[in-house]
Amino acid sequence: MATILDVEHLQKRFGKFQALSDVTLQLHTGEVLGFIGPNGAGKSTTIRIILGILKASGGQANVFDMDAWSHRVQIHDRLAYVPGDVYLWPNLTGGEIIDLMLRLGHHQHTAKTDDLIKKFGLDTTKKAKDYSKGNRQKVALIAAFSADSDLYIFDEPTSGLDPLNEVVFQNCVMALKQEGKSVLLSSHILSEVEKMCDTIAIIRQGKIITSMPLKQMQQLTRNTVVVTTKEPLTGLQSLPGVHDFKADKQPNTWTFAVDSNHLSAVMSKLATAQIQNLQCTPPTLEDLFLRYYQSNPDQQEADTHAHQSI
Known part of the structure; x- marks a missing residue:
């Protein structure tokens, strides 16, 4: 091109x-x-x-x-x-x-x-x-x-x-x-x-x-997963790429984030626990934007006070 x-x-x-x-x-x-x-x-x-x-x-x-x-x-x-x-x-x-x-x-x-x-x-x-x-x-x-x-x-x-x-x-x-x-x-x-x-x-x-390309950016961010399984989940939180693993109020339901490049391995692990319900939300541009802008609150504040005509 x-x-x-x-x-x-x-x-x-x-x-x-x-x-x-x-x-x-x-x-x-x-x-x-x-x-x-x-x-x-x-x-x-x-x-x-x-x-x-x-x-x-x-x-x-x-x-x-x-x-x-x-x-x-x-x-x-x-x-x-x-x-x-x-x-x-x-x-x-x-x-x-x-x-x-x-x-x-x-x-x-x-x-x-x-x-x-x-x-x-x-x-x-x-x-x-x-x-x-x-x-x-x-x-x-x-x-x-x-x-x-x-x-x-x-x-x-x-x-x-x-x-x-x-x-x-x-x-x-x-x-x-x-x-x-x-x-x-x-x-x-x-x-x-x-x-x-x-x-x-x-x-x-x-x-x-x-x-970078939008698709490539999305691959660098994390998917949000909410899953209900028949069997209890064990050892998932120790897998690479899994973050913020939490048990839900509902029985055998868990919420966590997973890096896109580790999603396949996580899904294989979930399958062994017999998935009953699964919701996987892909990363949005807003997630990516906030990730970069919230990495330095002091600079974010400086951006906010910059002149509006710039």
């Missing part, structure tokens, strides 16, 4: 404040990259450097094998971008703004645009000054999804959308993926990222603390 986005050891300082210290990302053709972290961790600053809005203090950001700062005009011809808070021309209607955005990007209003307007339920006859935040987001999303771009960048794009429109957004992203398009999705809504993304990068206080 071709590399669409290549960010290496990116740094950004605002005076004495180090907003980004070490950000490394890669996005390939047909891939959806989830870029997650709390407000203030450095997501938007990274995206603004990728867009050529800010100049990096160190490191490198290449898009389509071009430097993001030096070739930002050429790069913008091939990407679509939606920020988390969209500002529109107040006296133009939603329909007029969609058409204007498309023309500015050298795209046309097509049947796909009309279909998107219908799916998102946008009244295009209203002026932008009368729109809610959610409707302003819809205008930008419709224009972005209507464009035939190679790279789509979404920075907290569903802010203000209702749950039904969040589903529409997710379906549109999955359609882009099927078309071989590349998507960078910045979000703090973990369930949203988990449904769509192939690769996850977690940023913490201006530094990428982990980046």
Whole structure:
């Protein structure tokens, strides 16, 4: 797969404040990259450097094998971008703004645009000054999804959308993926990222603390198991990969956590005790996120108090 986005050891300082210290990302053709972290961790600053809005203090950001700062005009011809808070021309209607955005990007209003307007339920006859935040987001999303771009960048794009429109957004992203398009999705809504993304990068206080395929991340975390057996369980808690083994109030019922790479051995052991009921809950992205963020409470607190615009 071709590399669409290549960010290496990116740094950004605002005076004495180090907003980004070490950000490394890669996005390939047909891939959806989830870029997650709390407000203030450095997501938007990274995206603004990728867009050529800010100049990096160190490191490198290449898009389509071009430097993001030096070739930002050429790069913008091939990407679509939606920020988390969209500002529109107040006296133009939603329909007029969609058409204007498309023309500015050298795209046309097509049947796909009309279909998107219908799916998102946008009244295009209203002026932008009368729109809610959610409707302003819809205008930008419709224009972005209507464009035939190679790279789509979404920075907290569903802010203000209702749950039904969040589903529409997710379906549109999955359609882009099927078309071989590349998507960078910045979000703090973990369930949203988990449904769509192939690769996850977690940023913490201006530094990428982990980046790998979602499936690989899930394999590194623990499954939660609740099991009822006919025979008493003996020796299970001593097996490798078993944690927090507890007896339940119900007879012959136990709860424990097990590392994914030891699950097969544990299941073999359970089978010898004659399983009557078994519930195995796989790890979620939220479990993984909390695992990394709670590993250092002091740094988590620093993230929380970081400036919201970073």
